[in-house]
Amino acid sequence: MEYLDMSREQLLAEQSTLKAQYDSYCGEGLNLNMARGKPCAAQEQLSLGILDALPSSADLSNEGNVDLLNYGCLEGLKEAREFYADILGISADKIFVCGNSSLTLMFDYVMQCYAKGVSEEAEPWCKQGDIKFLCPAPGYDRHFGILEFLGIEMITVPMTETGPDMDVVEELAKDPLVKGMFCVPKYSNPTGVTYSDETVRRIAAMETAPDFRVIWDNAYCIHDITEPGDELLEFLGACEEAGHPERGIEVASTSKVSLPGGGISVLAANEPNYSWIRKRLQKQTVGPDKLNQLRHIRYFKDKAGVLAHMKKQAEIIKPHFDVVLDAFEADLKPAGVARWTNPNGGYFISLDVLDGCAQRTWELCKNAGVTLTDCGATFPYGKDPKDSNIRIAPTYPTLEDLAKATEVLICSVKLACLEKLLAE
Numbered sequence: 001m002e003y004l005d006m007s008r009e010q011l012l013a014e015q016s017t018l019k020a021q022y023d024s025y026c027g028e029g030l031n032l033n034m035a036r037g038k039p040c041a042a043q044e045q046l047s048l049g050i051l052d053a054l055p056s057s058a059d060l061s062n063e064g065n066v067d068l069l070n071y072g073c074l075e076g077l078k079e080a081r082e083f084y085a086d087i088l089g090i091s092a093d094k095i096f097v098c099g100n101s102s103l104t105l106m107f108d109y110v111m112q113c114y115a116k117g118v119s120e121e122a123e124p125w126c127k128q129g130d131i132k133f134l135c136p137a138p139g140y141d142r143h144f145g146i147l148e149f150l151g152i153e154m155i156t157v158p159m160t161e162t163g164p165d166m167d168v169v170e171e172l173a174k175d176p177l178v179k180g181m182f183c184v185p186k187y188s189n190p191t192g193v194t195y196s197d198e199t200v201r202r203i204a205a206m207e208t209a210p211d212f213r214v215i216w217d218n219a220y221c222i223h224d225i226t227e228p229g230d231e232l233l234e235f236l237g238a239c240e241e242a243g244h245p246e247r248g249i250e251v252a253s254t255s256k257v258s259l260p261g262g263g264i265s266v267l268a269a270n271e272p273n274y275s276w277i278r279k280r281l282q283k284q285t286v287g288p289d290k291l292n293q294l295r296h297i298r299y300f301k302d303k304a305g306v307l308a309h310m311k312k313q314a315e316i317i318k319p320h321f322d323v324v325l326d327a328f329e330a331d332l333k334p335a336g337v338a339r340w341t342n343p344n345g346g347y348f349i350s351l352d353v354l355d356g357c358a359q360r361t362w363e364l365c366k367n368a369g370v371t372l373t374d375c376g377a378t379f380p381y382g383k384d385p386k387d388s389n390i391r392i393a394p395t396y397p398t399l400e401d402l403a404k405a406t407e408v409l410i411c412s413v414k415l416a417c418l419e420k421l422l423a424e
Contacts, residue, residue, distance in 0.1 A: 002336030003414075003421055015418045018411055022368065025408050030369030032405040037189070037347035038396040039260055042316045046309070047258045053298040054291065062294055071286040074278065076264075080293040084266045086303040087222060088252065089234045094268045096277070098288050102253040102265040106182075106215055107146050109249055109267070112280055113179070114150055118211040118246070119276050125152075125179050125211070134172055134181040136164035138350055138378035138389050140189040143182040143217070147380075152179075154380035159188065163195035166202045173208045180213040186232045187220040190350040190378055190391040192343020194230035204235065205242035214248040221252055222307060224345040225314045225321060236270050245270040249277075254296060256347065257306065257313070264289075264296055317347075320394040320402055324349055327406045337417040340392075349392040350378075357416040358387045364412035370405045 003011065054060070060068050063078045075081060076097025085092035098105060117124045125131050132153040135144060139159070147154050155172060157164045163185070172178055183203070185195040195203075203214060216235045224230070239247040248270075254263035269277055300306040325342055328351075332338050337357075341350045353361055359375045366372075373391040376382040392409075394402055 002334070003417060004336055008422070011418055011422055015415065015422065018415050018418070022364065022408075022411050022415060025368045025411065028369070030404065030408065032369060032397060032401050032408070033371040034393050034397065034402070034405050034409070035371045035373045036396065037256075037393040039256055040316065040320070040396050040398070043256075043313055043395070044259065046312055046316065050258050050262075050295055050299040053295045060291075060294070062290075066290060068290040068294060073287050073290055074281055074285070076288055077290055077293045077297070079297050080264065083297055083300070083302065083306075084252070084268075087306065088218065088250065088266070088268060090236055090250075090268055094236060094270060094274060096267045096281070097293055098265045098267060100253070100255065100261060100263050100265060100292075102217065102219065102251040102255070102267075103142055105251045105265055105267045106143070106217065108284075109213075109215065109277070110146055110150065110152075110180075113211070113213060114152070116280075118213055119272060120279075122211050128179075129177060131177050131179045132175070134164075134169060134178060135380045136181070136183065136188070137380065138190050138391070140182065140184055140217070141373075141377040141382075143215070144380050144382075147182075156380055156385075157181075159191055159193060161193060163188075163193060163199035166199055166206075170202065170206045173206050173212065176209040179209065179211060180215060182215045182217060184217045184219060185235065186218060186230060187223060187343055187346025189219070189346065190341075190348035190389075192341045192346050192348065192350065194232055194344075197233045200233040200235055200238050201242065204238040204244060204247060208247075212247070216248045216250040218250055218252045219256075220346045222310050223256065223313075223347070224310065225318045226344040230344050236268060240270060246273050249273060257310065258296060258299070262292065264293055317395055319399060320397075321349065323399055323402050324392060324394045324406050327403070327410060331407075332410045332413060335414055335417070338413055347393060347395055349394060351390040351392055351413075352388045353390065353413050354417045354420055355386045355388050357413070357420055358384060358390050360416035360419065361390060361409070361412045364415055365409055368408045368412065370408045370412075372409070 066073050080097040081092040081095045114125045133147050134157050135154045136159050137156045157168050250268040253265035338353045362375045376384045378389050
């Protein structure tokens with residue numbers, strides 16, 4: 001019987017049973033973590049071969065005969081740009097291949113627009129008054145962190161099953177002080193939603209200020225865990241077709257493909273953004289780590305090679321998702337107090353409990369030795385207006401630890417919801 005259909009006496013009896021179970025968990029001295037979307041040890045081991053991809057210091061040949069040991073090659077190696085172009089479905093002449101972090105690229109781009117403007121002629125955002133960004137939520141806390149650091153006002157936009165609510169986005173974007181929007185368009189963090197073709201086209205075509213920019217964080221572009229995975233319409237091309245080639249910049253990285261701290265990142269843009277970004281990079285760096293780029297190309301070889309690697313990654317990751325989702329279906333669904341996503345890829349499961357119960361669930365888990373992402377992290381300013389969303393990161397723990405952590409989480413959700421229902 002679902003909790004909402006139970007009598008008070010039945011709710012009290014259920015609470016008593018669960019409290020005994022919860023006290024047992026608290027006595028186990030658990031120290032389990034489901035907070036961050038980190039690759040697990042098996043994923044790291046799968047990619048260790050990349051360290052041996054350059055077996056000899058004499059074997060540094062590359063297209064164009066670039067001196068890999070010296071400065072230069074601002075845009076990245078030709079073969080690295082072509083490698084990413086094939087993955088993203090865009091032209092290599094739109095691509096910079098950079099260091100290990102796409103987050104750094106996003107922070108840097110927003111900072112430069114804030115301080116210097118989106119183009120040589122544009123007024124810096126910081127001189128235009130109280131500017132704003134649209135923030136699809138539940139969303140990625142590190143995006144929100146960039147905006148909060150710069151003091152840019154964040155406006156929450158609700159997510160739907162096809163991406164951000166475009167009726168809301170299109171209306172808000174008409175405000176000339178709204179300067180941009182962060183998007184994780186494929187397997188969105190944390191909902192796992194992939195934007196529909198219509199959503200992509202509407203973002204590309206909508207009415208905005210001339211210096212409005214979309215940060216297209218395509219972090220999970222090849223992170224499928226089911227076959228077939230989701231398909232995403234190519235955004236930079238959609239912007240060109242809509243007559244707004246300057247609308248977006250796209251980033252991605254191999255941080256969850258090869259080694260998390262030793263990958264390569266990419267920044268892609270149409271003209272005139274590309275030339276303006278290049279001019280800035282000339283003042284910022286004398287070139288990327290070309291040895292690491294060549295190491296990746298030698299190891300993966302091409303798109304087919306990296307996709308084969310990602311199938312092996314999926315074989316490791318999918319059982320982690322299954323542990324959580326199967327437990328939710330068997331033990332949480334009957335209570336009728338929560339709903340969750342079942343994504344085809346990415347790194348997260350988004351769990352929504354009864355309004356007002358997420359923080360209490362988090363506290364109960366913490367007291368029992370299970371660490372979750374902070375409640376509110378998936379919303380601007382860390383404030384979930386309904387106190388209902390919890391981001392679950394299943395990849396990092398061992399399957400055994402994950403199963404135990406999920407047991408504690410389910411028990412905590414039920415207890416938190418019972419407390420709310422009994423208080424009413």
